[in-house]
Amino acid sequence: MTLDGTLLLEEIAQAKEHLRLQYDELFPALSNDHPGTFPPELYTWKQFLWACELWYSNSMKIMFSDGNLRMCLIPIAGFLNHSTFAHVVNYGKVDSVTNTLRFPLSRPCSKGEQCFLSYGNFSSSHLLTFYGFLPRLENPYDVIPLDIDIVMDEDFEEGGFTPGWTSHMVRGTWFSKNHGIFHYGLPFPLLDHMRRAQCASLKTIALTPENLEIELEILGDLCLTFEAMMESLGDADNDEQVNAGWDIKLAVEFKDLQRRIVSSVVKSCKAGCELLEFELQKCIS
Numbered sequence: 001m002t003l004d005g006t007l008l009l010e011e012i013a014q015a016k017e018h019l020r021l022q023y024d025e026l027f028p029a030l031s032n033d034h035p036g037t038f039p040p041e042l043y044t045w046k047q048f049l050w051a052c053e054l055w056y057s058n059s060m061k062i063m064f065s066d067g068n069l070r071m072c073l074i075p076i077a078g079f080l081n082h083s084t085f086a087h088v089v090n091y092g093k094v095d096s097v098t099n100t101l102r103f104p105l106s107r108p109c110s111k112g113e114q115c116f117l118s119y120g121n122f123s124s125s126h127l128l129t130f131y132g133f134l135p136r137l138e139n140p141y142d143v144i145p146l147d148i149d150i151v152m153d154e155d156f157e158e159g160g161f162t163p164g165w166t167s168h169m170v171r172g173t174w175f176s177k178n179h180g181i182f183h184y185g186l187p188f189p190l191l192d193h194m195r196r197a198q199c200a201s202l203k204t205i206a207l208t209p210e211n212l213e214i215e216l217e218i219l220g221d222l223c224l225t226f227e228a229m230m231e232s233l234g235d236a237d238n239d240e241q242v243n244a245g246w247d248i249k250l251a252v253e254f255k256d257l258q259r260r261i262v263s264s265v266v267k268s269c270k271a272g273c274e275l276l277e278f279e280l281q282k283c284i285s
Helices: 007-026 029-033 045-058 124-130 154-159 188-198 209-233 246-284
Strands: 059-063 069-073
Touching: 007 029, 007 045, 007 124, 045 059, 045 069, 124 246, 188 209, 209 246
Parallel strands: none
Antiparallel strands: 059 069
């Protein structure tokens, strides 16, 4: 299967199972009790799945003037495509004076240009699952979750990481502006957690032989983890897209993106090891 080795495959299977359970709770019970309202030939599993896909891919969260947040289908707005560099970003609240929903431009949109709407800060896996597409531009919200337990504390604030991030995830290291020693283009919470696991008494990070050796162990462990992840993703198969349907092509594109993210982490870990070994040589010479 095209998505083998990715978490997305399990997420899609769970989502479909959830919908199936919902359907089985409603039908055929509703059709048996109210056949005129819920005729069985219309309320099939296929039709239910189609309606759910329509709802998930087109509904928007709207704040009404009474303060209640509701999911709605908005005429016209549903035609606007998503972009990570959208024209319309701030929307979703009904104007209490005019009782209208406005979509103000956050940047100019020329005549004849496609106007893009931001669906939210979603990863490509979320957009693929619920909307059926992948962003054309780089998506800074593309992350790969890691199965690492962590206790968040106030010390994390010193790292200046993206709000909402934990050590449970990484993204492509090409987004990072700091690939220097003790950073390596990797998220601070992840590194901080690994350091605490290696040395619970570690309070400060300094260029000492002991700290450098700890860093080498951390990057070595991370490198092994992501090399194993890269192996589970398998090699890219360009022949798979030949005569393939749109869904297979999207799955192949997503898996290539996962490989790119994992590969960037492996390369950053190896580059970080080279930096550390150089500094360690300076310390002991």
